[in-house]
Amino acid sequence: MSLKTTAPEAEGTTGQEPSGRRERASGGLLATVNRIPHLGLTVVLLVVVVLTATQTDAFLTEGNLINVLRQVSITAVIAAALTLVMVAGGMDFSMGSSAYVVAAFAAQLIDSGTSVSVTILASIGLAMGIGLVNGLVVTYTKVAPFVVTLATATILDGFQLVVLDGKTVSSGEALSGLGAGYLLGLPNLTCTALVVLAVTALIMKYTTYGRDLFAIGGNEHVARLSGIGVNRNKLLLYAGAGALSGLAGVMLLSRLVSSSPSPGGGLMLQLGAVAAVVIGGTSLEGGRGTVVGTILGVILLGVVANALNLLQISSFYQPVSVGTVLVIAAVANQLQKSRHQTH
Numbered sequence: 083m084s085l086k087t088t089a090p091e092a093e094g095t096t097g098q099e100p101s102g103r104r105e106r107a108s109g110g111l112l113a114t115v116n117r118i119p120h121l122g123l124t125v126v127l128l129v130v131v132v133l134t135a136t137q138t139d140a141f142l143t144e145g146n147l148i149n150v151l152r153q154v155s156i157t158a159v160i161a162a163a164l165t166l167v168m169v170a171g172g173m174d175f176s177m178g179s180s181a182y183v184v185a186a187f188a189a190q191l192i193d194s195g196t197s198v199s200v201t202i203l204a205s206i207g208l209a210m211g212i213g214l215v216n217g218l219v220v221t222y223t224k225v226a227p228f229v230v231t232l233a234t235a236t237i238l239d240g241f242q243l244v245v246l247d248g249k250t251v252s253s254g255e256a257l258s259g260l261g262a263g264y265l266l267g268l269p270n271l272t273c274t275a276l277v278v279l280a281v282t283a284l285i286m287k288y289t290t291y292g293r294d295l296f297a298i299g300g301n302e303h304v305a306r307l308s309g310i311g312v313n314r315n316k317l318l319l320y321a322g323a324g325a326l327s328g329l330a331g332v333m334l335l336s337r338l339v340s341s342s343p344s345p346g347g348g349l350m351l352q353l354g355a356v357a358a359v360v361i362g363g364t365s366l367e368g369g370r371g372t373v374v375g376t377i378l379g380v381i382l383l384g385v386v387a388n389a390l391n392l393l394q395i396s397s398f399y400q401p402v403s404v405g406t407v408l409v410i411a412a413v414a415n416q417l418q419k420s421r422h423q424t425h
């Protein structure tokens with residue numbers, strides 16, 4: 083009887099072992115795939131590139147690819163600053179509008195005969211001041227950053243119209259070296275953006291300040307208790323974001339060669355940056371984000387916009403595509419957060 087009882091158990095055990103090994107192997111493979119950073123975003127980008135390349139031969143030409151890099155450079159600078167802000171649990175919706183105000187301000191200075199170096203320094207200083215005001219209000223009034231910076235963006239949109247007085251102001255050839263020049267085969271605008279992104283990545287990974295920003299975004303109360311200067315870091319953060327938006331404004335003027343009244347232009351630029359950062363995996367709640375993800379997000383939006391243009395689809399659909407991608411990315415961001423909390 084004992085032989086008859088144990089035999090099936092042995093058979094059952096023997097039969098289950100291969101299945102168990104297969105499940106463990108499958109689980110290990112899935113875990114390995116999940117650990118590959120930004121795999122999903124990279125796959126989506128490759129799919130968009132392949133589909134566009136099969137529809138138009140112009141897409142993979144050197145001239146078009148250089149054009150894409152030039153077009154996304156300004157968004158990339160704003161997105162780099164926004165990545166730092168969002169990692170710390172903040173938000174700045176005024177950077178795009180600040181860039182447009184700076185472009186108008188710089189155009190007026192150049193038109194009045196001010197030197198290029200003074201114009202650039204004054205423009206970045208103006209934007210830094212705007213960012214510092216945002217930081218002061220956010221830090222010491224406890225009003226939500228979204229509300230504060232959206233209000234600032236509205237004010238700046240109106241201020242741009244005041245500065246230009248309804249006219250188009252040209253910067254001539256003053257900034258042509260930045261807007262039309264090349265370095266090692268890449269547009270100077272792209273090289274500038276790459277430097278900003280590289281410095282941002284170094285700050286986030288290798289400096290105490292960067293680690294403090296992650297800590298503040300993860301849990302501000304705990305960060306205070308651990309001795310981190312939360313208020314000081316926030317002020318530096320928003321002032322720095324303002325400075326980068328000023329640089330983006332100078333880059334914008336150098337590319338367009340003039341500044342024109344653009345109601346809503348700053349908001350569209352800002353939304354593109356927000357979408358790129360969120361698509362790249364930076365948490366809306368703070369405490370998580372990478373520059374590599376932001377770069378992929380910027381490139382994806384640039385490729386989509388370029389594809390719409392090459393396929394002769396109305397440019398009116400570009401805001402639709404940005405908004406759609408932003409919603410999808412926000413939902414994916416929230417699902418990822420819920421999955422992390424579950425585990």
